[in-house]
Amino acid sequence: MSEQQPSRIAEAKRRALAAKQKLGVAAAAAFVAVAGLAWASHPGSTASASSGGSTSADQSSTDDSTFEQNDDFGGFDSFGSIAPSGGATPQAQTHVS
């Protein structure tokens, strides 16, 4: 009986230590994940990643809130519409500039 007592205590200490280690690893993994997300969402992150430590990206402007990210040039798949003027007086003119 007296011989089993230290063994159970030692086993409990071992389990507690293992639990602490797992908790530490999980916390470290969570920190890395959050830091990674923050880094990836920063507008300059790609520049840092691409620099390879030797070539840095210049920052030409800080204006980043003006326009949505759509493609303005939609190609030639849709058309406008033109028709005869019917002799009406022009309101505008097209020309080279």
Added chain:
Amino acid sequence: MSRSAFRAMGVEVVVGAEDEASCDAVRRLVYRWDSVFSRFREGSELNRVNASSSELVVVSETFARAVRAALAAARATDGLVDPTVGAALLAAGYDRGFELLGADPRPTGSPVPGTWRSVSLAGRLLSRPQGTALDLNGVVKGLVVDEALRLLPERSFVSAGGDLATNSQVVVALPGGGALRLESGGLATSGQTGRRWLRGGVEQHHVIDPRTGRPSCSRWDEVTVAASSCLSADVAARAAFLLSDEGPGWLDERGLPGRFLADGTAFENDAWRLALSSEPIAA
């Protein structure tokens, strides 16, 4: 409809709208874009990007938007509309505001063909080889006209340097005479009659052929195209102009109406003739 006009981006901008407050909004928009993309404004973002020795530059969202459109236009035209012709323009002598260009006895520089495939954009990160001189005027005028129209109420149009977009019917005078009714979308004219100068005793103009790196030798003086937006019309007009004899057929393959002027004579492609037959037909 009231009509107001002002100068920006080296051209006359015309706004036709009922609402004068909207005209002021357009004016602010155009001035802002001019400050970003001007080749002749010290401190413009374009000049800062071109002066940067880094191959990677983080640009503003406005700048990225224009580069994105320029690369899409280059893909759609197989490189005929190319955002890397800045060095070719300089080599041809277009190195200051057009109003300041005079006859210059120095010879032109070596031709600089376009290299648009070397340019890439990831979000706002622009990558291009060192020494690349971007010139985004092939798309900026059309972009800003389309953007300006979105600020305006119904029954409005915007024109910049003769390239226009409308959200209602507007009668438009054509180069060399005649007119049409633009019911929606955009109408643009590209050509070599507008900006010409002498360099080394040889006449130059501002429409660079990216295949040669020199001002185009197109047989056409001017090409007018109708499309779904001012940007699309402008890109198609430039491509058709540069394609010279192949221009009318290139537009027809895409269903785009085009009118070509050479030595005062107008030639219309099939899509143009069809659209302007007696019955209005979607172009």
